[in-house]
Amino acid sequence: MSNAMSSLQTNDLDAFWMPFTANRSFKQAPRLFVEASGMYYTTADGRRVMDGTSGLWCVNAGHCRPEIVEAIRKQAGELDFAGTFQMGHPKAFECASRLVNIAPPGFDHVFFGNSGSEAVDSALKIALGYHRARGNGGKTRLIGRERGYHGSNVGGTAVGGIGANRKMFGPLLAGVDHLRHTHDHDRNAFSRGQPVHGADLADDLERLITLHDASTIAAVIVEPVACSVGVYVPPQGYLQRLAAICAKHDILLIFDEVITAFGRLGAPFAADYFGVTPDIITSAKGLTNGAVPMGAVFVRGEIYDAFMQGPESAIELFHGYTYSGHPLACAAAIATMDVLQAEGLLTRASELASYWEERVHSLVGLPHVLDIRNIGLIGAIEFEPIADAPGRRAHARFLEAFRRGILVRATGDVIALAPPLIISKDEIDHLIGTLGEVLQSVAD
Numbered sequence: 233m234s235n236a237m238s239s240l241q242t243n244d245l246d247a248f249w250m251p252f253t254a255n256r257s258f259k260q261a262p263r264l265f266v267e268a269s270g271m272y273y274t275t276a277d278g279r280r281v282m283d284g285t286s287g288l289w290c291v292n293a294g295h296c297r298p299e300i301v302e303a304i305r306k307q308a309g310e311l312d313f314a315g316t317f318q319m320g321h322p323k324a325f326e327c328a329s330r331l332v333n334i335a336p337p338g339f340d341h342v343f344f345g346n347s348g349s350e351a352v353d354s355a356l357k358i359a360l361g362y363h364r365a366r367g368n369g370g371k372t373r374l375i376g377r378e379r380g381y382h383g384s385n386v387g388g389t390a391v392g393g394i395g396a397n398r399k400m401f402g403p404l405l406a407g408v409d410h411l412r413h414t415h416d417h418d419r420n421a422f423s424r425g426q427p428v429h430g431a432d433l434a435d436d437l438e439r440l441i442t443l444h445d446a447s448t449i450a451a452v453i454v455e456p457v458a459c460s461v462g463v464y465v466p467p468q469g470y471l472q473r474l475a476a477i478c479a480k481h482d483i484l485l486i487f488d489e490v491i492t493a494f495g496r497l498g499a500p501f502a503a504d505y506f507g508v509t510p511d512i513i514t515s516a517k518g519l520t521n522g523a524v525p526m527g528a529v530f531v532r533g534e535i536y537d538a539f540m541q542g543p544e545s546a547i548e549l550f551h552g553y554t555y556s557g558h559p560l561a562c563a564a565a566i567a568t569m570d571v572l573q574a575e576g577l578l579t580r581a582s583e584l585a586s587y588w589e590e591r592v593h594s595l596v597g598l599p600h601v602l603d604i605r606n607i608g609l610i611g612a613i614e615f616e617p618i619a620d621a622p623g624r625r626a627h628a629r630f631l632e633a634f635r636r637g638i639l640v641r642a643t644g645d646v647i648a649l650a651p652p653l654i655i656s657k658d659e660i661d662h663l664i665g666t667l668g669e670v671l672q673s674v675a676d
């Protein structure tokens with residue numbers, strides 16, 4: 233037993249109120265990681281577990297990369313904290329410059345927060361402030377999409393479209409509406425990459441514009457690939473159509489790229505991958521390889537410029553966090569970009585994508601498999617739900633997978649996969665092969 237585990241008393245598990253977790257059942261049979269390196273975690277009882285989910289979609293360059301660890305260590309000893317309200321420190325500026333250099337053309341300014349949720353709420357506020365700064369203060373509605381996930385803060389929960397995440401918390405924000413989701417099992421099941429059917433679902437925005445009037449709508453926020461809720465890949469042409477409708481009506485399009493940014497699809501950003509230019513991009517997770525919490529909002533020049541009015545001594549955006557551009561996070565992000573660029577990881581998923589697709593789709597026909605989806609280095613296997621017990625089937629397979637030494641993510645009745653971008657073909661074979669054995673072996 234490792235030192236970390238042996239120092240835990242049973243009762244020690246009680247105090248931590250775990251997020252998005254069945255606390256009571258977890259604490260009866262905890263699953264604890266105590267170390268990580270490259271593609272693998274080590275559990276408290278000394279087992280190696282292959283990471284099929286990049287932690288929580290964030291450790292794109294693999295775990296405990298020495299370059300990133302060293303950068304954080306060095307920064308902690310050099311400058312632990314300096315605020316960025318009316319003050320600054322060089323790493324924050326360097327970090328922003330590095331990031332805009334790999335962002336899609338035109339995204340030349342970055343606002344920092346500490347998570348995807350903060351990036352999303354910052355983006356929503358920037359969208360509202362942008363219209364007001366241009367004299368369109370009536371544009372205040374925010375449009376999300378059913379089944380979308382935009383983090384757990386109030387703004388992100390409101391524009392998010394997951395019933396379970398919303399139902400406890402009342403009306404959240406006024407003036408929010410949702411597009412229809414894009415999942416069409418009947419026509420698109422077992423699609424490889426982008427489904428053929430459903431570009432017309434973008435026209436649902438026209439319905440909401442007819443209902444609310446474009447003069448009241450500030451922004452539409454979507455995940456280019458909706459990952460957290462079960463991996464919904466956008467139908468061919470859908471994002472292009474959505475962008476065109478937004479442009480026609482002076483509605484800002486926000487791509488929530490908290491998962492897709494930094495190489496997940498095989499291009500630096502999903503905006504690059506799909507060839508669609510939104511107005512604002514949110515990111516987090518892979519930004520620091522998961523090593524230090526950080527979120528970043530990328531905006532195009534005209535959005536930043538819209539705020540740069542009035543006396544030069546006046547604050548232009550009354551928004552920010554104590555830890556916006558924290559030195560440790562900036563050091564981690566710069567080191568992460570070094571690793572991603574030096575090793576070609578921002579595009580490596582494009583080299584692996586067709587091999588990955590073949591292997592993920594090889595699970596077709598296994599018990600209860602209802603659908604398989606993939607794009608870039610993302611995969612999803614959806615199961616027929618057990619009557620009156622939604623989610624139980626995927627959870628049982630997640631537990632068995634963990635027992636057999638692979639980490640996958642269960643969300644609803646979907647098993648999602650998103651391994652670190654350093655994965656080899658042999659490791660893909662191991663991951664999918666083991667998952668296949670799991671699907672064969674769990675009887676329910």
Ligand SMILES: Cc1ncc(COP(=O)(O)O)c(C=O)c1O
Pocket residue numbers: 346347348349350352381382383384455459460488489490491516517
């Ligand atoms: C698309 C998207 N937006 C926002 C978030 C929230 O990020 P965080 O958990 O860092 O707040 C997530 C997290 O999974 C996400 O997938």
